[in-house]
Amino acid sequence: MVGPFAGFKWLALxxxxxxxxxxxxxxxxxxxxxxxxxxxxxxxxxxxGSTHFKFPKAINRVYVEFIQNTPLVIQxxxxxxxxxxxxxxxxxxxxxxxxxGIYHGAYIAEVIRAGIQSIHRGQMEAALSQGxxxxxxxxxxxxxxxxxxxLPPLANQAVNLIKNTxxxxxxxxxxxxxxxxxxxxxxLHYGPTYVVVGLLYxxxxxxxxxxxRYLEKRAEVSA
Amino acid sequence: xxxxxxxxxxxxxxxxxxxxxxxxxxxxxLVVIGPSGSGKSTLIRCMNLLEKxxxxxxxxxxxxxxxxxxxxxxxxxxVAMVFQQFNLYPHKTVLxxxxxxxxxxxxxxxxEAEESGMKYLDRVGLRAKANAxxxxxxxxxxxxxxxxxxxxxxxxxxxxxxxxxALDPEMIQEVLDVMVDLAHEGIxxxxxxxxxxxxxxxxxxxxFMDEGEIVEQGTPEHFFINPNHDRTKLFLSKILx
Amino acid sequence: MKKxxxxxxxxxxxxxxVLVGCSSTPATTQSKEPADLKAIKDRGVLKVGVKIDxxxxxxxxxxxxxxxxxxIDLARAIAKKILGDEKKIDLQAVTAKTRGPLLDSxxxxxxxxxxxxxxxxxxxYNFSDPYFVDYVGLLVKKxxxxxxxxxxxxxxxxxxxxxxxxxxxxxxADKLGIKVEFLEFATYxxxxxxxxxxxxxxxxxDKSILFGYLDDSTVILPDNFTSQNYGLASKKGNDxxxxxxxxxxxxxKSNGELDKLITKWxxx
Numbered sequence: 001m002v003g004p005f006a007g008f009k010w011l012a013l014x015x016x017x018x019x020x021x022x023x024x025x026x027x028x029x030x031x032x033x034x035x036x037x038x039x040x041x042x043x044x045x046x047x048x049g050s051t052h053f054k055f056p057k058a059i060n061r062v063y064v065e066f067i068q069n070t071p072l073v074i075q076x077x078x079x080x081x082x083x084x085x086x087x088x089x090x091x092x093x094x095x096x097x098x099x100x101g102i103y104h105g106a107y108i109a110e111v112i113r114a115g116i117q118s119i120h121r122g123q124m125e126a127a128l129s130q131g132x133x134x135x136x137x138x139x140x141x142x143x144x145x146x147x148x149x150x151l152p153p154l155a156n157q158a159v160n161l162i163k164n165t166x167x168x169x170x171x172x173x174x175x176x177x178x179x180x181x182x183x184x185x186x187x188l189h190y191g192p193t194y195v196v197v198g199l200l201y202x203x204x205x206x207x208x209x210x211x212x213r214y215l216e217k218r219a220e221v222s223a
Numbered sequence: 224x225x226x227x228x229x230x231x232x233x234x235x236x237x238x239x240x241x242x243x244x245x246x247x248x249x250x251x252x253l254v255v256i257g258p259s260g261s262g263k264s265t266l267i268r269c270m271n272l273l274e275k276x277x278x279x280x281x282x283x284x285x286x287x288x289x290x291x292x293x294x295x296x297x298x299x300x301x302v303a304m305v306f307q308q309f310n311l312y313p314h315k316t317v318l319x320x321x322x323x324x325x326x327x328x329x330x331x332x333x334x335e336a337e338e339s340g341m342k343y344l345d346r347v348g349l350r351a352k353a354n355a356x357x358x359x360x361x362x363x364x365x366x367x368x369x370x371x372x373x374x375x376x377x378x379x380x381x382x383x384x385x386x387x388x389a390l391d392p393e394m395i396q397e398v399l400d401v402m403v404d405l406a407h408e409g410i411x412x413x414x415x416x417x418x419x420x421x422x423x424x425x426x427x428x429x430x431f432m433d434e435g436e437i438v439e440q441g442t443p444e445h446f447f448i449n450p451n452h453d454r455t456k457l458f459l460s461k462i463l464x
Numbered sequence: 465m466k467k468x469x470x471x472x473x474x475x476x477x478x479x480x481x482v483l484v485g486c487s488s489t490p491a492t493t494q495s496k497e498p499a500d501l502k503a504i505k506d507r508g509v510l511k512v513g514v515k516i517d518x519x520x521x522x523x524x525x526x527x528x529x530x531x532x533x534x535x536i537d538l539a540r541a542i543a544k545k546i547l548g549d550e551k552k553i554d555l556q557a558v559t560a561k562t563r564g565p566l567l568d569s570x571x572x573x574x575x576x577x578x579x580x581x582x583x584x585x586x587x588x589y590n591f592s593d594p595y596f597v598d599y600v601g602l603l604v605k606k607x608x609x610x611x612x613x614x615x616x617x618x619x620x621x622x623x624x625x626x627x628x629x630x631x632x633x634x635x636x637a638d639k640l641g642i643k644v645e646f647l648e649f650a651t652y653x654x655x656x657x658x659x660x661x662x663x664x665x666x667x668x669x670d671k672s673i674l675f676g677y678l679d680d681s682t683v684i685l686p687d688n689f690t691s692q693n694y695g696l697a698s699k700k701g702n703d704x705x706x707x708x709x710x711x712x713x714x715x716x717k718s719n720g721e722l723d724k725l726i727t728k729w730x731x732x
Contacts, residue, residue, distance in 0.1 A: 081661040125304075129299055131299040172648055
């Protein structure tokens, strides 16, 4: 009997290590770019959501509710197959980065909004009374304090973001998951493939998850 | 220096300021007293537009800050405020609390801001705490730092919103001492407080507010010897005991 | 995510397989009946993995919820052979990606799902002799002005993961000296969506499958590439089952049953 983990399958896998190295690099690239995008969007929309004005609040709600309540797969599928019907043909890496970045931007916006709202109202008043404008008060007074509160959930989002870049496998994105699906289904050596790919994802996410724990501990100590 | 004209303020259906007109002269020390909920905190917060009047006009140092597109932030640099809850920046050291706004907002050079900051810390007796964080200080010390922070803005007006109400009794005096010391300078001061001793010692004028109106105003002597209104008498009898 | 949980499942399955594989001893049965066939008989039903999205081969009619097709009839014939009743089958939808793991785990006894026989795959599974020969074809948009593979130089071709069409087209392209790029998708509808949106300029899988996706705006090119021999696959080790399956296929070939089925489903 030939088991899913037969020795020759492992050998074939390691002989084709370049396939997985390329996928790993693509996943790394897509993860870092979409994390940057998600942070920028998250900060902007999180700040909008924490204001006391109706219009920016409404913008925040529309973005967050729409993105959080539709599956990432559909959003990415829309970017990949929907936009071309409107004449916009984004490269597949851009589709992955935009899709995952916008998706996690919504979650990060909620994290940041909660973080900002956890900062006492008097901080904003003190800053305003000293002549800061709203943006300056946010930048120098509120956000640095909120950062301490939001760092653990933010790192947690980063972990999820890395895992969710695997959605690119659905749109032939060339990422680690795509290479794994492609190679394993071609050779049927799915056993070793998903073990190795799982370990590669683990090697990205585990250090971050540990960072989360460390940050949480630190936040507890300083609180 | 500060001029309020027919100011009204509503919170929802709650009419907290009713047609207030008031002028504070340059260099005047004005003390506002009154029971809680009387609108005195809202009044002082209208003076730097932390509360926006529902109607009426507020003019500070010749600028109508209630006007559309008024340079509010610019005016606020001249109007420092000390809060009941201190509101120091917890992520900054004591000295950084003093220098942050002058450097970022006022455009003062870092060295200059630090030098003057140390001077004001010296003045409130906390030079040694320059590198401590607010959380390492007592309440009285924090409020003194807040006053030094206000001073380091080189303001023309100082607003105090119940600066001793959140303090343990034994710390009140150290803060009042600093305020009395300040009052002897030419700076314009508006102080919301229950500290009658302080009022008697420094106030040029005392205002008694109740239910959103200025019920009575006059010199401290007038208030403590011969107030006109029953409401004033009732309030004073309660807090003077 | 669905994909992630699928992998989790697969990993679990594999782990349990490793454990079970170590302890099981195949030579325990006393009777003449081989263990693999006996297990099916004891169960009283043959579990078959079939396609549900390939018209004429294995297709689930959304109106009736019935799965029918050429390969379903084949599976019935095998069931009749083993259990004496062609109704005793339990159909399970499989995709190119799930059919291997489901076989390995024993969830299904047999795969009848447009499974192309290759030398490499024979290392891992038992395949019957081919019951159908198909060719890799090309589906393109009518307005794309593509007449053959050479017009696809520098273009993108959508193929199914785990399908052999990628290799077939690559070889043909190399011969023509043209360059093509392959995008792999998990399901056929996704490839069709990519063709419609212009992400790929060509949809290439086995022709029998392509016919299911032909519409007013698309056309199947006359080109035929590498023959694809479909075989019935079963797990290595279940060798008695494999022999019985192969015998049945060959018997159906010689007595004309197979041709009848092919005609019945309009596959000629």
